[in-house]
Amino acid sequence: MPGRFALPPTLGSLRNYVDGEFVSTDKRFDNVSPLDGRVLAQVHEADAALVDRAVQAARKALAGPWGGMSVDERAAMMHRVADVIERRFDEFVAAEVGDTGRPVEQAKKLDVFRGILNLRTFADLGKNAHGDYFETRTAGGDNLMNYTVRKPLGVVASISPWNLPLLSMTWKAGPALICGNTMVVKPSEETPSSATLLAEAFHEAGVPPGVFNLVHGFGANSAGEAMTKNPGIDAITFTGESRTGSTIMKAVADGMKEVSFELGGKNAAIVFADCDFDAAVDGVVRSSFTNTGQVCLCSERVYVERPIFERFVAEMKKRTEKLKIGWPDDPGVDMGSLISHKHRAKVLSYYKLALEEGATLVTGGGVPTFGDERDNGAFIQPTIWTGLSDDARCVREEVFGPVCHITPFDTEEEALRRANDSVYGLAGTIWTTNLSRAHRVARRFHTGIVWVNTWYLRDLRTPFGGTKLSGLGREGGRYSLDFYSETTNICIKL
């Protein structure tokens, strides 16, 4: 059938990768395509014993081959892994598209592109990192020289979500590995394919056994929980729901393990009447509906200054209704499916709740029909609401689907107060042509990230993370190097 998505060619059985070997297990689960409900692969679930084998392998590699390498040698290895991803680019694209149902163009330009860039960027940043140096004369007249050295934390457990699978894993693996750590990585149970290819890339690049270990499975009562409870793990880097972050924090509290958390969001966009109107509408369509709204940074709350409110809503409706939903390789497709039927049921429950809470439905609110196999998939319409009060659940809770609620405001102070009225604090977006206002509002957003007149443009050297329930700590550039290193100060009396 023309435009029909072809299944990933190589991924029939997805195994764990432990101590340099691909390991089968007896317990398996299905990897189901969200595009049409087909079973794509059998996934081999790791139990606590296999997780422990992975941790022991990682400990051995830490003391042995990886720990013994210079940073230049580690960087060269990581570039070799990136080379393999580049060479097998189309397989990685197929894996991401097959697992998630996203447009092929997105998988190419965002997911796989970033998979390569994350490894290369952190390899180079690690090579060029330097420590602090201070010369001191004490009150007693002693002359001191102080300098810092970075040492690895040890074995890092990385647990990631399904929304940007390869991007999330490599965003953690890049800095963790260049700092000399070894890893046990668990992708989401929904997206095991690109993780398996990534393990193949490490294998093919000749990275020593035990440096990068992959375990498949779920969270509670499965591989995820086993990782958080394993005493051989020194640090956890977790991306996912805030509630899961809190469960993990409790699980590792007694062991006092280092944690870095990138969690949920209910991000606000503030659109001032002095904005570039067309750019703002396009920007908010993009920030609300990219990846079918499944980006932690998506704007689910939009505050628009009253003089342009009606026109803004009308134009959002027009442009949203033009978004093309379809097969990942349909020409010009804008939105694929959601990740799963289970997630669609959750998003649809918010569509229903919004109406019960008194929302006016501007557009969407349901499920598209195609008259082909896609009707078995997890497709959904992008949806815009107006008219909800600030305490409505649909305005307060993260939906993680293609939704936004648009509401008018009258003053800058009011817009900021309402935007900041959230238990989350990941990203804020401001649309204005007034330079002073942009700076003034940006620094008063209670979020870790602010974009002005754009959304989700990234420089990997910048800090990334959230406040409040959106996370703990910052990663990116030297912030990542700081998290993945144990920094020691050495003081020498001269």
Ligand code: NAD
């Ligand atoms: P999730 O919390 O359900 O799962 C994330 C990962 O944690 C999965 O691998 C899962 O198997 C594992 N897990 C679940 N319970 C666990 C437990 N008890 N112990 C150990 N591991 C466990 O999240 P999700 O549904 O996969 O992802 C969507 C969420 O991720 C959204 O809330 C989104 O905002 C958030 N997210 C945040 C960022 C960020 O950078 N802040 C980035 C991407 C996604």
Ligand code: 6OD
């Ligand atoms: O771009 C990134 O580095 C990053 N960590 C994005 C996360 C997006 C959340 O869904």
